[in-house]
Amino acid sequence: xxxxxxxxLRLRVEQLAPAYGDVEANRARIAAAQAEAAxxxxxxxxxxxxxxxxxxxxxxxxxxxxxxSDEPLPALSSGPDVIVGAIERDAAxxxxxxxxxxxxxxxxxxxxxxxxxTYGMFDEGRWxxxxxxxxxxxxxxGWRMGLLVCEDLWHPSLTxxxxxxxxxxxxxxxxxxxxxxxxxxEGGGRFASxxxxxxxxxxxxxxxxxxxxVCNRVxxxxxxxxxxxxxxxxxxxxxxxxxxxxxxxxxxxxxxxSAVAGARRPYAHARDDDPRLVQRELARLAxxxx
Amino acid sequence: MxxxxxxxxxxxxGAVARQALADRGAARIALLDDGGPExxxxxxxxxxxxxxxxxxxxxxxxxxxxxxxxxxxxxDAERAREEVRRMRARLVADAVPAHPANKTALLLGGxxxxxxxxxxxxxxASEVAELAGRWSAPAQVQRIAALAGGIExxxxxxxxxxxxxxxxxxxxxxxxxxxxxxxxxxxxxxSRLHPRIVPKIGTRTLxxxxxx
Numbered sequence: 351x352x353x354x355x356x357x358x359l360r361l362r363v364e365q366l367a368p369a370y371g372d373v374e375a376n377r378a379r380i381a382a383a384q385a386e387a388a389x390x391x392x393x394x395x396x397x398x399x400x401x402x403x404x405x406x407x408x409x410x411x412x413x414x415x416x417x418x419s420d421e422p423l424p425a426l427s428s429g430p431d432v433i434v435g436a437i438e439r440d441a442a443x444x445x446x447x448x449x450x451x452x453x454x455x456x457x458x459x460x461x462x463x464x465x466x467x468t469y470g471m472f473d474e475g476r477w478x479x480x481x482x483x484x485x486x487x488x489x490x491x492g493w494r495m496g497l498l499v500c501e502d503l504w505h506p507s508l509t510x511x512x513x514x515x516x517x518x519x520x521x522x523x524x525x526x527x528x529x530x531x532x533x534x535x536e537g538g539g540r541f542a543s544x545x546x547x548x549x550x551x552x553x554x555x556x557x558x559x560x561x562x563x564v565c566n567r568v569x570x571x572x573x574x575x576x577x578x579x580x581x582x583x584x585x586x587x588x589x590x591x592x593x594x595x596x597x598x599x600x601x602x603x604x605x606x607x608s609a610v611a612g613a614r615r616p617y618a619h620a621r622d623d624d625p626r627l628v629q630r631e632l633a634r635l636a637x638x639x640x
Numbered sequence: 641m642x643x644x645x646x647x648x649x650x651x652x653x654g655a656v657a658r659q660a661l662a663d664r665g666a667a668r669i670a671l672l673d674d675g676g677p678e679x680x681x682x683x684x685x686x687x688x689x690x691x692x693x694x695x696x697x698x699x700x701x702x703x704x705x706x707x708x709x710x711x712x713x714x715x716d717a718e719r720a721r722e723e724v725r726r727m728r729a730r731l732v733a734d735a736v737p738a739h740p741a742n743k744t745a746l747l748l749g750g751x752x753x754x755x756x757x758x759x760x761x762x763x764x765a766s767e768v769a770e771l772a773g774r775w776s777a778p779a780q781v782q783r784i785a786a787l788a789g790g791i792e793x794x795x796x797x798x799x800x801x802x803x804x805x806x807x808x809x810x811x812x813x814x815x816x817x818x819x820x821x822x823x824x825x826x827x828x829x830x831s832r833l834h835p836r837i838v839p840k841i842g843t844r845t846l847x848x849x850x851x852x
Contacts, residue, residue: 408851531648532767540648570659575652596651 353490
């Protein structure tokens, strides 16, 4: 309950298939995972995007949205920290697709999904309000963290903001559909959509010397088969662990601030980055378009 | 080469089929079976996923077809057989009807079939051929494939157009084939936009803006 150790921060990725629209069942499932994680000495459990509700909810978004609250969730108040995916409703009754870091059942930090995919098979902009802030936060033991949700990773400016704010660990919740069964891997054994996710995460990891954890879901909703393949990218850009493509699976990895420091030592990217230059140039682009 | 693909495709098709049954509370899938390679492949994948006893392969009896021939346009026996299979599939108790057509046939075959489950609907004909040894499609689609120089050439152009978003890919087909593809795509466009037609009368309408 008091935060994380600097060395040996044991993180568990729970690659789940959330029950569609059944918050009670999902909460119980996550609580059980928390209890098991406690027995295994895990400090932080990560679950996928909208792990409390399911994904393609459409009108049910409103019925499943919970008001923003700082009251603890009793069902998730024991055991290690857990990052859940939930629908939050603000004072204006707008629902948001949110990642919540819970400690002792209370919200330590919340991130509302900024980039809502509304193209192709996706229609999130129709149902959710858009998050308007990206904040890194202190999680204890010297760890600084940032949360993103799915499409947010495809906008490297958000990872940059977390890194610039000093994050050592960026957690990405996802509900990514597996695509490209024909083309993926040798003989079609993997999804062709995964290498792009891994490139994005590994590029951020190696550029900023951070851990990037992508926790995707599995399961089926209508015609959509979610692709699993959750992974952890280390601060050197290497894939530390990778989960099964289609089945429920679990990754457990020990993270270390020393490894972050070690990855940054030969380079000075984080040190030399100049946000004022970025701010100046972005202001110029916004002003005159180039 | 195709083992991994068939396994993965079987996993995907099977998972969606199981979910379709669960979502509808149905016991089985009624697969329209014309004896073609798509029906064979679809049956193989579906039976592996949900069990052979839960896949009803629906064929058409000759007597039934003959009794309907006078109603089919130009005495089209294939069309009559398809409609007999369709009717019988709808009458299978507690079932989700499924049509085995491949993606090439669906794109170029005019109106989409009305069956709710199209298990091979995202597999090109040439991919079916790789998995099942051959492919099939309505006669009009086979004629277009011949004009294009074969199913591989036709599917390559369609894939570049659909998946690669290459707007000029179809125009690079031989002139006769390009025109025929354009006409066929136009013929089915409306049904692809709105696979189920519901006249909008109220404020929120099924398949348009009511998804509760």
